[in-house]
Amino acid sequence: MSTGRLTIDLDAIAANWRALDAMSAAGVQTAAVVKADGYGLGVGKVARALAAAGARRFFVAVAEEGWAVREALGPGPEIGVFSGHMPGDTDMIHDLGLVPMLNSIEQMTRHFEALPGHPFGVQLDSGMNRLGMEPGEWAAVREMVLGLGPRLLMSHLACADDPDHEMNPRQLAQFIEMTEGCDVPRSFAATGGILLGPDYHFDLTRPGVGLYGGLPYEDARPVVELDLPVIQLREIAAGESIGYGNTFVAERPTRVATVSGGYADGLSRHLSNHGVLFHEDTPCPILGRVSMDLIGVEVSHLGEEPKFLTMLGRHQGVDDIAEAAGTIGYEVLTQLGPRYVRRYARGRE
Numbered sequence: 001m002s003t004g005r006l007t008i009d010l011d012a013i014a015a016n017w018r019a020l021d022a023m024s025a026a027g028v029q030t031a032a033v034v035k036a037d038g039y040g041l042g043v044g045k046v047a048r049a050l051a052a053a054g055a056r057r058f059f060v061a062v063a064e065e066g067w068a069v070r071e072a073l074g075p076g077p078e079i080g081v082f083s084g085h086m087p088g089d090t091d092m093i094h095d096l097g098l099v100p101m102l103n104s105i106e107q108m109t110r111h112f113e114a115l116p117g118h119p120f121g122v123q124l125d126s127g128m129n130r131l132g133m134e135p136g137e138w139a140a141v142r143e144m145v146l147g148l149g150p151r152l153l154m155s156h157l158a159c160a161d162d163p164d165h166e167m168n169p170r171q172l173a174q175f176i177e178m179t180e181g182c183d184v185p186r187s188f189a190a191t192g193g194i195l196l197g198p199d200y201h202f203d204l205t206r207p208g209v210g211l212y213g214g215l216p217y218e219d220a221r222p223v224v225e226l227d228l229p230v231i232q233l234r235e236i237a238a239g240e241s242i243g244y245g246n247t248f249v250a251e252r253p254t255r256v257a258t259v260s261g262g263y264a265d266g267l268s269r270h271l272s273n274h275g276v277l278f279h280e281d282t283p284c285p286i287l288g289r290v291s292m293d294l295i296g297v298e299v300s301h302l303g304e305e306p307k308f309l310t311m312l313g314r315h316q317g318v319d320d321i322a323e324a325a326g327t328i329g330y331e332v333l334t335q336l337g338p339r340y341v342r343r344y345a346r347g348r349e
Contacts, residue, residue: 160192243288
């Protein structure tokens with residue numbers, strides 16, 4: 001094995017979905033967000049695992065992503081598209097049976113003229129100022145649109161990962177004001193919104209990152225493991241450097257393992273000189289810069305020659321890596337590179 005091995009626990013994804021589903025009332029449907037190739041983990045296998053767990057509605061970012069989900073799941077489950085109905089999407093929306101979340105009057109015009117009678121939802125802007133119709137825009141067309149039978153009215157929380165943020169109740173009040181009395185299913189909560197409690201659940205929740213083991217769902221089961229093979233071991237003397245730029249200079253004789261992995265594989269350069277990998281339970285510091293394909297790691301303190309070192313595992317999850325790199329777990333997950341040998345695990349409980 002000359003490239004890293006990425007193990008993806010499909011049972012853990014299914015268990016996380018069931019746990020998040022159980023947090024809302026029986027009458028609340030729990031969908032699954034599988035955009036960005038199932039958060040970088042392979043949407044076909046991920047979607048099938050979630051469907052087997054009970055998910056019947058799925059969401060992707062753009063219509064093109066819907067193809068892989070439909071191919072994996074067949075004609076039954078509903079697939080919503082957050083970006084709505086963009087120019088050029090009409091045939092794909094029709095042929096794949098996608099449900100666009102319309103974000104503007106322009107999109108509504110396009111959808112109703114091109115695909116009259118085709119299912120749709122509406123995305124409303126409750127204060128995030130990203131996607132969705134603003135209150136005045138929605139008020140102008142609300143009664144006409146409701147008469148056409150939308151499948152869903154939805155909005156998105158900006159600060160749900162911070163439960164005490166004043167933006168959460170402010171957006172909730174705005175969403176209620178925009179949708180009260182509509183007699184259409186409503187959706188407001190992704191993973192963070194689910195954790196905020198039943199006031200935010202409405203008729204359908206849309207967990208995403210929590211399915212894949214990421215914060216803010218602290219009780220999520222870990223989903224990914226990443227082992228990087230050791231390509232070479234060497235001894236360096238005091239005063240010698242490692243890697244580009246001489247950013248690490250040894251103060252004593254040091255044993256260094258060079259592992260296969262780097263920023264081309266989604267391992268951030270910000271881990272240089274302060275990230276760690278693990279050999280079983282023992283942390284091994286990164287020495288020098290993370291380069292495109294290789295990373296130097298100190299193994300002087302190990303009592304054996306390691307064959308591989310673990311970047312993601314029981315001692316270090318995606319959010320630990322994210323904290324060390326100054327980013328978020330979402331980015332770590334979705335940047336896991338295509339060179340890894342991917343292994344999908346089942347039955348590990």
